[in-house]
Structures are given as structure tokens and as C-alpha cells.
Amino acid sequence: MVTLAHRLRRVAIVFASILGTAYIILVLIALLNYNPRVKIGMPIIVDDAELPGAGTRCKMDPDLGPVKVDIYTKPCMEELERMNPEIQAGGAWKPPNCQSWQKVAIVIPYRDRLGHLKILLRRLHPMLRKQQIAYRIFVVEQAGTDQFNRGRLMNIGYAEAMKEDNFDCFIFHDVDLIPEDDRNVYLCDDQARHLSSAIDEMRYHIMYYNYAGGVIALNRQNVLKVNGYSNDYWGWGNEDDDFSARTLAAGLMLTRPPEHIGRFKMVRHLKADRSNHGNSYFFTWRSRWKNDGINAIKELNYKVVEKTDLPVFTNISVDIGHPPDEKTWNERNKNQESVTMLWFLRFYYP
Ligand code: UDP
Ligand code: BGC
Ligand code: MN
Numbered sequence: 001m002v003t004l005a006h007r008l009r010r011v012a013i014v015f016a017s018i019l020g021t022a023y024i025i026l027v028l029i030a031l032l033n034y035n036p037r038v039k040i041g042m043p044i045i046v047d048d049a050e051l052p053g054a055g056t057r058c059k060m061d062p063d064l065g066p067v068k069v070d071i072y073t074k075p076c077m078e079e080l081e082r083m084n085p086e087i088q089a090g091g092a093w094k095p096p097n098c099q100s101w102q103k104v105a106i107v108i109p110y111r112d113r114l115g116h117l118k119i120l121l122r123r124l125h126p127m128l129r130k131q132q133i134a135y136r137i138f139v140v141e142q143a144g145t146d147q148f149n150r151g152r153l154m155n156i157g158y159a160e161a162m163k164e165d166n167f168d169c170f171i172f173h174d175v176d177l178i179p180e181d182d183r184n185v186y187l188c189d190d191q192a193r194h195l196s197s198a199i200d201e202m203r204y205h206i207m208y209y210n211y212a213g214g215v216i217a218l219n220r221q222n223v224l225k226v227n228g229y230s231n232d233y234w235g236w237g238n239e240d241d242d243f244s245a246r247t248l249a250a251g252l253m254l255t256r257p258p259e260h261i262g263r264f265k266m267v268r269h270l271k272a273d274r275s276n277h278g279n280s281y282f283f284t285w286r287s288r289w290k291n292d293g294i295n296a297i298k299e300l301n302y303k304v305v306e307k308t309d310l311p312v313f314t315n316i317s318v319d320i321g322h323p324p325d326e327k328t329w330n331e332r333n334k335n336q337e338s339v340t341m342l343w344f345l346r347f348y349y350p
Contacts, residue, residue: 104134
């Protein structure tokens, strides 16, 4: 006769086996996805005591820390100018009494977000001065009404900035992300430094290991090594994933500040829909990355419509060309080799 105790025991055993199996599967998936490419830590500022100019090198202020940021009120341009009398036209500054570590170009892809830009500039200028960074801010504005192309604007920003000065470090920066901690130093290391490791809109956590959107810093050599961004993502989504995949393929790690330092607030805006090609273009990133990037921008025949050294930033308005029509796009993609579904799923593993 089967007693109640017997039955309960059997149920408990079945239940425990299910839980155990699920646990083992999760551990296996985690092992499969163990990702040694991400390194969390503070930036390593080269201790260049032996380099020339060592005696006059700037020192990072040890008292930097978290800051309350305002993402709701918008200053006007004159106010920004008044708040930053020491910066040069074009939005450039360098420490007057010491030698900074790198020359930093901040490249902001932009269209029709003036409010966001003002909020960002109000925060960036004083922060970068406190961090003793030698920098200049480039706002690269897409002219016209075609779908937005964030990657193309980044590449053009790199090329145009290099015409101005021999920058060592490029920080590709969304216009709506406001840094919340002065310890998040705007410098490059020798990897791909993903500065926005904790965005409020993502509940201050990284959504997936390979996420490289928002704000990312690469030195000049590494921008060239990964061949910049793809020029061909029109509309929202995946251009940052493509960039992340390139940095991986180029053998770079993603380095991030710890989540309590890499904090950003995103100025509120409507979420765009993913481009109508969905993820399909990203599937073929590997077969394109060596030819579609910084090395291809000459062929794009982009035109600078206007370049102005405004008091608090350099404005570069560009005609970046048009997206291909559907037929050309399909034709171009037909014979491209694609990554596997497993690769794709692992890429987005949280
Ligand atoms: N952007 C812009 N105007 C646009 C669309 C995008 O200036 O119409 C720039 C801006 O720098 C923005 C970035 O591209 O921060 C990323 O776009 P969005 O903020 O819409 O994407 P999210 O990351 O919030 O999903
Ligand atoms: C998109 C990225 C985006 C990320 C976070 C991904 O699904 O492909 O482009 O940055 O989500 O919103
Ligand atoms: Mn945004």
C-alpha cells in the first residue's frame, strides 16, 4: 500500500531532480558564456615618471566623487558660455599649469536634440576641467531627414577631428548620457574602454556582456585597428553591437569602470523603433568589418555643410549621403557570410 508519506517523498524527489537539472544546465550555460573579454577597473593612468615632462604632468584630484546631475532644466547657450569663460572657441580646453595625459576628442553624433546637448555640455565642461583633461568637443550633425546613421557620424567625427589636431583618444558619446561621477575619467586605455557601464534607463546594470553603446573611448591606434564603426546601419539598433564585435575581433577587451562609478543618467526621450531590417545586417558583420569602416569614408563622399567653432563646441554639420534602396540593400547582402545563431545568442547573453 502506498502511504501518504511515500507519495510526498516521491514528489519531493521529482521536484529536487528538476531543480538540480535546471541548476546544472544554468551552470553549463554560464561556463559556455564565461566571458574573459570584459575587465572591470579604474583606468590605468600611465605612471610616466620616466617620460619627458614628468615633472609637469597633471595629477588626478583625489577628491573627485559622485555628483548630482540635472537632466530636466535646460541652460541657454549664453549661460554655458558664461559658465565656462576659460574655454577656447570650438569647445577646447587644456590644463594651463600642467601637462595632461592625452589629447581627447569627444565625438557626439547629433540631430535635433538641442535640449539634450545643452544639458550635456553644462555637465561635461566643468567635469573635464576637474579631471584635468585636454579636450575638444565635436558635435557631428546629420543634415537632412534620412534615417539616422550613428556609425557614419562617428567615423566622420574621427576624420574631421584629425584634421584639427593629432588627438590621442576618441570618446564616442551619445548626446543624452550625463555622467554622474567625476571619478569616471574621460581618458583612453589600451583596450576599448566602455565608460557607460551603468545607465539609469537600464536600471544601472549592463544589459549584456558585449554591450558597447552609450559612451566608449578608444585610442587612435585602436580606432584604426577596429576600423571604426560600420557606415551602413541606417536607423536604430545594432551599430554599437557591430562595433563591439569588431573590437572583439581585433583582440581588444572591453574595460569598464565599476557600476557605482560608471553611472549615467539618460535624458528622457521617446524610444525609437528598431530599423526595419531588424538584426539581419548585424548577422553579416564579420564579412564586412575590414572594408566597411573608417577606411571607407572617403568613398562615401560625405560633405561638410558647415563647420563652426562655437563658443562651447565645434559644430560640424554633414551631408552623409543616403541609405540604399531596398533592392540595392538586398543585392548587397545576398552573398554575405553570416554568423551562426549560436554566436548571435551568445553575443547577447546577459
Ligand atoms: N541621435 C540624435 N538624433 C536622433 C537620433 C539619435 O542625436 O534623432 C543620437 C544621439 O546622440 C543619441 C544617440 O544617437 O543619444 C542614440 O540614439 P537614441 O538616444 O535614440 O538611442 P537609445 O540609446 O536611447 O536607445
Ligand atoms: C541593440 C543595441 C542597443 C541595445 C540597448 C540592442 O538590442 O541592438 O543597438 O544599444 O539593445 O538598447
Ligand atoms: Mn538615448
